[in-house]
Amino acid sequence: MLHTPVLLEEVNSACPDNCNLIIDGTLWHWWHSFHLASKTSHLIWMDIDPNMLSIAQKNLQALVNPQSKITYINDSYSNIDSITKQYGKADFILLDLWVNMDHFKIWDRWFSINYNSMLDMRFDQEQNLSAYDIVNKYSAQQLEKIFVEYADFTPIKSREIAENIVQTRKKSEIQTTFDFKKVLWECGLGKSAITVIFQSIRIQTNNEIQNLKTFLDKLPDILSSWWVCCIITFHSIEDRVVKKAFQQLASTKRFDLVNKKAIKPTYIEVQKNKASRSSLLRIISKI
Ligand SMILES: C[S@@+](CC[C@H](N)C(=O)[O-])C[C@H]1O[C@@H](n2cnc3c(N)ncnc32)[C@H](O)[C@@H]1O
Known part of the structure; x- marks a missing residue:
C-alpha cells in the first residue's frame, strides 16, 4: 500500500x-x-x-x-x-x-491531464453535473468566474480562456481530456497552468x-x-x-x-x- x-x-x-x-x-x-x-x-x-x-x-x-x-x-x-x-x-x-x-489513476473519470478520456471528474458518479457539462454548457462569464476564483488567474486571462472555450465548442463539442488540453494549449498555457485549470473545473464539478x-x-x-x-x-x-x-x-x-x-x-x-x-x-x- x-x-x-x-x-x-x-x-x-x-x-x-x-x-x-x-x-x-x-x-x-x-x-x-x-x-x-x-x-x-x-x-x-x-x-x-x-x-x-x-x-x-x-x-x-x-x-x-x-x-x-x-x-x-x-x-x-x-x-x-x-x-x-x-x-x-x-x-x-x-x-x-x-x-x-x-483518483488520478482512474483514467476514465478524467482526474488526470495525462490520460485521454471523456470529461467527467465526479467523485460521486450518481451526481448529474460533470466536467463535460461545465466545459460545454457554462457561459463565458461562468467559466471566467471559475478560473478567477479557483485557479487564481487574472480576469483578463480568464476571459481569454473562457472565450476560447466558447468559440471552440461552437465548432464541435469538447468531449475529451485531450480536446480540452488542446484548447488550453492554444491559449498559450503550459503544463502546470493547464493542471491548475483542470483543478478549477474539478472544484466546480464537485462543489x-x-x-x-x-x-x-x-x-x-x-x-x-x-x-x-x-x-x-x-x-x-x-x-x-x-x-x-x-x-x-x-x-x-x-x-x-x-x-x-x-x-x-x-x-x-x-x-x-x-x-x-x-x-x-x-x-x-x-x-
Ligand atoms: C485526501 S483523501 C483522504 C485520505 C485519508 N485521510 C487517508 O489517510 O487515507 C480525500 C478523500 O475525500 C473524499 N471526498 C472528497 N470530497 C468529499 C465530500 N464532500 N464528502 C466526503 N468525502 C469527500 C474523496 O473521495 C477522497 O477519497
Missing part, C-alpha cells in the same frame, strides 16, 4: 483519548482513521465516493479492533448534521481534503468550496461539549476558507485556535512524501 497519510502525527496528537465518537469525513485510504481507532468506541467513516468507501471497508474490517463500532457512510461531509442527529455529537472530526492519488463552507457553518452544532476539529487542505483557496471560519469562531471566545498559524509538514515529512509539501493543518477546539 503506497499511500502515506499527511501530518499523521500532528492529527493523532490533536485527537483526545477516550472519545465517544470520532468522524472521519474523508476516509479514502483510512490511514488517519486507522491510527485514531484506538481512541474511541465508535468511528464513523465517510466518503462521497462509493468506490473509495468499499475499498476501505474491505481492507479495514480485518485491521481494526473488533470491539470498535464502525459505521460507514457514503455521503458528503457537508451533510454531517444529519449524521450527528442520528448518532450523537462528535468529539473529534477530521477532514483531509483534496482528491486522493487513486468543493461550497461543501467546505456548508460544513464549517454547521461545525458549532455537530460537536460535543469538548471537541476538536482538524482540517487538512492542499490549496490556498480552501485554506483561506478554513482560516476565516476558524477565526470567526475563535472571536466568539467559545472556541480556541489550537495553533495560531497553520501547521505545515516538517522537512523530513516532505522529503519522505513529496505530495505532503502543500498540505496545511488547522485545528480548532471548544474551550
